[in-house]
Amino acid sequence: RKEVEQDPGPFNVPEGATVAFNCTYSNSASQSFFWYRQDCRKEPKLLMSVYSSGNEDGRFTAQLNRASQYISLLIRDSKLSDSATYLCVVNMEVYGGSQGNLIFGKGTKLSVKP
C-alpha cells in the first residue's frame, strides 16, 4: 500500500463549483499534514496545513480524521485560478522528534473551466 494516496483525477469542474479532494495515509505515526498546490512547471507551494480540529482559509477547508487516516480539502466557489495540481503531503517525524520526511501523494489535477 502506498504511503499517501489521493484521488487520481483529473477533476474538470465549471467555475463556481464545489470540489472535494480526498487523501489517505498509511503510517499512523504521521504527525503533520498539508495540502500543497503545484502549477505546471512551478514549485509546490503550501496551500494550508491541516489540523485535527479542521481549518478553513477563505474558500478552502481542510479536515483531518486521524482514526481513519484520512485528509480532505474542500474548495468552494472554484475560480479559474484554482486550476493546478493539489498535493496531499504527510510528515512523519523521525524517532527522536527531529524533522522527518515529507511524503507526497501523486497529486490530483484540477481544471476549472469557464
Added chain:
Amino acid sequence: DTEVTQTPKHLVMGMTNKKSLKCEQHMGHRAMYWYKQKAKKPPELMFVYSYEKLSINESVPSRFSPECPNSSLLNLHLHALQPEDSALYLCASSQEGAGKRNTEAFFGQGTRLTVV
C-alpha cells in the same frame, strides 16, 4: 515570491560534465532538503540536512553529492549523470522539527536539469 532561491533555473549538461546546483534561504530554517521531480510525478526526497548535517539519504546514487556549507546554503554536486537523471530538482527548507508540529516546507523554484 519564494524565499528559497535556487540557481541556475535551467541547466543542460553532458554525461561527462561536473556541475553544481545551489540553494539559499535566509529564513533561519535549520532543515534543508533536495527533492527530484519527474514530469507528472510527485517530488521524491533525495537528501535531508539538519543543522548542517546529513540526516537522510534516500539511497541516492553517488553521482549526486550534497553539501551544506552553512545553515543558509545547500549545494548538490553532479557528476557523470545519465539522461534519466533529467528532472526538476527542488530545494526546500523548514524549521527544525524537534518539538514542533506542522513544520511545513518552503520550496525554491527548482532547477530544470537536462542531461544529454
